[in-house]
Every structure is written in C-alpha cells, then in structure tokens.
Amino acid sequence: MSSILLLSIRPEYANQIFDSNKTVELRRVRPRLLNEGDLVLIYISSPTKAVFGSFKVDTIIEKPIAELWEEVEDKAGISSEKFYDYYQGTKTGIGIFLKDIHRFSQPVDLHRLRKKLPELKPPQSYRYITDKQLRIVYSLGECSR
Template structure:
C-alpha cells in the first residue's frame, strides 16, 4: 500500500537527489501495510513527482531523532527544532529505493481531488 505525502518542493527535490534521506513527520500513518510514499511537491509546483520505498520508520523524542538522522536529514538543526517544537515525539521515514517520474502527475491522475494536509492513502496507481 502507498501513501501520498505533501512535501515542500525544495525538500521533495532533495529526496529525489539523495541529499535528504529522511522525511520528518509529527504524525504518522497507522496502517502497517504501507510500504511506499508517493511524493506530492506542494505549492507552487503542485505535482506528483516521484515515490520511494520506506526503508524504516523511526519514532522517538526529537533530540534522539535528530542524533539518529542529522547526517542525512537534508535540513538544518534550526529548521528541525522549530518543526518539532513542543512535541514529545517525532517520526522520520527513512527513504529507500526511489523513482523520479519522467513526467510529473496531477493529483487527479491518482484519483485524489485535493492535496492532503499530512498524508492520504493512495488507492489508484
């Protein structure tokens, strides 16, 4: 099963180049059958640009999460701290094998009407 994640374009591009090997989240999907992530590059691009297999999901308090992922986070410590400010735990999705789509897709191509705030399950694709 796949999920679609809304990711800022600059971070989505870093994932596809391998510079960012973790996607950080404050909340995570509950379905254990999810094996891959479809990348929706949010505004201003607003396109589905690729996908990656989930290698592992880390769940821990933010300081420990940063220590585990910092070398391949693709973001600054300042950005990380601001994102997780006030949170007792955070999640990091480890990027596995990735695929950049030769032609970006629209959400409608996946049967999705509006971009998710966090994530949504992908039924079509």
C-alpha cells in the same frame, strides 16, 4: 496488506530527496497504516503542485526529539534550527527512512491528476490511495512500478 501513501512534501525537501541529499522524511505524526516496504508517492506542494515520483519505506523510527536529531542530522536535509522549530511542542518525532527512490519521467501536475482522478484531493500532509489510483498516477507519470 501494503499501504500506498500520497505524501505532501515541500519543494525544497522533495528536491533534496530526488538529488539523494535527503534519505529520511520527518513527520510530527506517524501515518498509522504505514509500514516498512510500503510505497509512498511524493506530491510536491505549492507552488509546484505535482506528483514527481515515489519511494519505498525502509524503516520508521519514533524517538524523543533530541535522539531523533542525533540519528537524522546528516540525512534529513534540514538545519538543527529548522528541525527544532518543526518539532516545537512535541516530545517525540517520526523519521521515515527512504529506499528505492524513483522520479517520474513526466511529473503529474495537479490539473492532469484532477482530470483523471477527480476524487483524489492533494493532501495537506498525507492520504492513502488505492491500487487503481496508483496505476493511473503511474501511467500519467510514464513510470512503471
């Protein structure tokens, strides 16, 4: 069974995804139910606060920090200084490689999202959502899956 993830991403990094300058999302912890081929909705965090689109998971890697940097340095949209700051205190890091990136024709801002799905809280990091919630978000974003 596939998982559907609502992933919170900072505006600067989300914009790089939609501009095709960032093809791997970095995480300190792997979402345990996330696998290749799963769908991820991109929630752009404050100050934007909206779901802007989605991507599918191509592959997921977990490697020691220095090895991860070697593999993602030209794909992560981040400087080495920020990369090593982000992973400070951890031995391994996660790289989620993206494919099939789609931008909604109309972003789903937090107000509209809460109106239709009051039970769905924006995640600090990530949250799993149901097929029904996904259909509602897609209808709000005027994007067919």
